[in-house]
Amino acid sequence: METFKKNRLKTIFKSPEKKVSIYFTAGYPALTDTLDLLSLLAESKVDFVEIGIPFSDSVMDGEVILESHKVALENGMTIEILFDQIQKIRAQVSIPVVLMGSMNPVYQYGFEKFCQRCHEAGVDGLLLPDLPLDEYEKYYRVWYQQNDLAPIFMISPQTNGDRMKRIDELGEGFLYALSGNSTTGSTSEIGDNSEYLQRLSNHKFINPVVLGFNIKTKDDILFANQFADGAIVGSAFVKTLKGGFNKERTKHFLEQLM
Known part of the structure; x- marks a missing residue:
């Protein structure tokens, strides 16, 4: 199960405190x-x-994150630039980093090379929502293992018990549990799927479970923590970056969130 020995995700989830994660798009609002x-x-x-x-063709994201992808690509962001940026800052920061994206650009880059560069740059986990479990097991798992890279998979209200069990057995680091069936940043509330959330809470997972999608406020995080081991804030954070990164404004958002 634990194939990654130096992975920072393994360390942070050893403590019982609930976790908070932030999502942002590489190269947005400016390349650097x-x-x-x-x-x-x-x-x-x-x-x-x-x-x-x-x-350009992300299928799970809502308007806010799709727009950030568009701007980042116009800014010239590439996978290689991203790896260089992460590697450059790794001497200064030790926060665990998970990359999230579609299979297409990773496949075009070269999957084995991508995993190797993740390891070199100090990436801890990889979440590719459109990577089929069977293909991961058959073709790609070895490259994750060779590069201390945690394979992170998603579960949703449509995921039945048997599939949850299989995803949990194959995943490492944490499981990303969608709060509902909508895209990122929708107007849905995380409390709209209370039966599913209770099912998550009752299931005996091997891995920690972190809830994502439509988590916007501190109250949302506290609600998510009743059912999971942490929460991820995405679109609400990306919204604060529109028009340019302002450190004080961003710090204020984070302070309100915590």
Whole structure:
């Protein structure tokens, strides 16, 4: 099960405290903001960071994150630039980093090379929502293992018990539990799926479970913590970056969130 020995995600989830994670899109709002954002989040009480790999045809994201992908690509963000940025700042920050994106750009880059660069840059986990479990087991698991890279998978209200068990057995680091069936940043509330959330709480998972999608406020985080081991804030954070990264404004948002 525990194939990654130096992985920071393994360390942070050893403590029982509930975790808070922030998602942002690499290269947004400006190409070099990735470094400043990582530095600021590392200074805050955020436990780990999810960085989105910008892609023009992302299917799970709502309007806010799709727009951030568009701007990041226009800014010239590439996978190689992202790896260089993370590697550059790793001497200064130790916060765990998870990359999230679509299979297409990773496949185009070269999957084995991508995993190797993750290891070199200091990436801890990889979440590819459109990577089928069977293909992960058959073709890609070995590259995750060779590069101390945690395979992170998603579960949703449609995931039945048997599939949850299989996802849990194959995943490492944590399981990303969608709060509902909508895209990121929708108007849905995380309390709209109370039966599913209770099912998550009652299930005996091997891995920690972190709830994401439509978590916007401190109250949302506290609600999520009743059912999971932590929460991820995405679109609400990305909204604060629109128009340019302002450190004080971003710090204020994070303070209100914690």
